[in-house]
Amino acid sequence: MYKYDEYDHEIVGARVAEFRDQVNRRLKGELTEEEFRPLRLMNGLYLQLHAYMLRVAIPYGTLSSDQLRRLARIARVYDKGYGHFTTRQNIQYNWPKLVETPDILQELADVEMHAIQTSGNCIRNVTTDQFAGATAEEIDDPRIYGEIIRQWSSLHPEFSFLPRKFKIAITGAEKDRAAVKWHDIGLVMKRGPEGEPGFEVLVGGGMGRTPVIAKTIRDFLPEPYLLSYLEAILRVYNEQGNRDNKYKARIKILVDAIGADEFARQTEAEWEKMKDQPIDVPAEEIARIRSYFAPPALPVLDAQDDAVDALAAKNVMFKAWLKNNTHPHKVPGHVAVTISLKPAGGIPGDASDSQMELIADLADQYSQGDVRVSHEQNLILPHVAWRDLADLWTALDGAGLGFANAGLVSDIIACPGLDYCSLANARSIPLAQELSNRFADLTRLEDVGPLKIKISGCINSCGHHHAGHIGILGVDRRGVENYQILLGGSGEEDATKAELLGPGFGADEIADKIEQVIAVYLDIREEDEHFLAAYRRVGPAPFKEALYAAA
Secondary structure, eight states, rough: OOOHHHHHHHHHHHHHHHHHHHHHHHHHSSSEEEEEHHHHHHTEEEOOOSSEEEOOOOOGHHHHHHHHHHHHHHHHHHHHEEHHHHHSSSSEEEEGGGGGHHHHHHHHHHHTTOOTTSSSSSSSEHHHTTTTTTTTTSSHHHHHHHHHHHHHHTTTTTSSOOOOOEEEEEEESOOSSOOOOGSEEEEEEEEEEEEEEEEEEOOOOTTTTTTBOOEEEEEEOOOOHHHHHHHHHHHHHHSOOOOSGGGGSSSHHHHHHHHHHHHHHHHHHHHHHHTTTTSSSOHHHHHHHHHHHHHOOOOOSOOOOHHHHHHHHHHHHHHHHHHEEEEOOSSSTEEEEESSOTTTOTTEEEEHHHHHHHHHHHHHHSSEEEEOOTSSOOEEEEEEEEHHHHHHHHHHTTTTTOOOOSSSOOOEEEEGGGGTTTTTHHHHHHHHHHHHTTTHHHHHHHHSSSEEEEESSTTTTTOOGGGGEEEEEEEEEEEEOOOOOOOOOBBBOOBBBEEESSSSTTTTHHHHHHHHHHHHHHHHHOTTHHHHHHHHHHSSHHHHHHHHHHO
């Protein structure tokens, strides 16, 4: 992973000192809350429903074991013993004391982490595939370019006060695990006519109250021009984006208003004026950054082990875990392991301090000290030898982390909802817990098969409900929590926007209605047909009939 240079250390250290002074002034009453608000948001500190919340950046979802241990320590010392991993591959602490937040930022700085640009109208944390650098599917490791974008965008004077927040995602593989089509800018790595690396560039995706799937504005951008082309896009948006209405300020609204072709034309015109200026990264600098992401020297091993086979023969959960929670590695005899943070009855994305410390220890023992965060709110050990899987799973299972539900119906994405968020209209966490309990039985999980449920507590879509095979949106209906059901969404390379089925349901009936939706699927599916394929084949009619016929 990338190591800070002297400039990184200087920037982060100066920001900690600056924020410490700002907090002291706020506590003394020298700054009003209105004056303090933009200052704390620049450092990832929100004032939520009950307390402050600190959002910490995990660039492109990559952590070292030492960094994960520090996150565990922060959870234990400064919070209530846990952290919440988010859909932007970040971690949030929900209960920090204002007076202690500068100390938290210093603890983060000591392990080359920070909370800069995790809030505000700027370029947020760049997200990537959780299996980056490990999967054989990828053209190149997208984290290299995520780091380049991080360095370019951090405190960029021209793009620190954009019309609205801005999100970029990169995938290095055809299989999109980074939801690039739902981002302001999505980058898909490709090879050009001569085998040279480059990117398909998509612009104008986003969720929220106006869900839009990004559109391709350039089929192939050669690697050397990445930053100048991104800068051209940002300049067009910065100049023309709506600053009078935050609900119409995202780049997706601009692209929709003028059309993707016109946006592409303006971007190309702006790029022509700047692409020969010294904006792009020299080849030797790309090589320097690439060296930090060199894959570990793993030996080629047998993809078979007697201890693994023996445990799989007698333990059905372990057998299912091998199937659901491991992903093929580019080096034979190894896999990437998904550690589910979605146990039955658990809060999606939450991990305790002791769990984080255990995962850090297991990363050192089995995965080259490398840990990843997925946008699906799970943790990943990307470099695990097949022969170590029995011992690894046994250790995870002892800590409540051995559930075999990755990609299945109880692997739910959910925002914090009304339990924490001042913007929310409804609770997300209790519904996720109830659904995960209903589908805790492994036989039932396996029978339903791959199915993505995504829950948001308000229209801001932090739970990605628009991209759920089953999306659930919590709304306020005359002061009462109400939940709408959407079907048919996808965040992958076949991205589609989920369709609203009809009127919503109360908190006491929504879990039953989701069970009805799944029952309809099980009744209509063809052999080996997954939920999304079945929905696309038959459409919403049978689901509507089941949910609303008796109404």
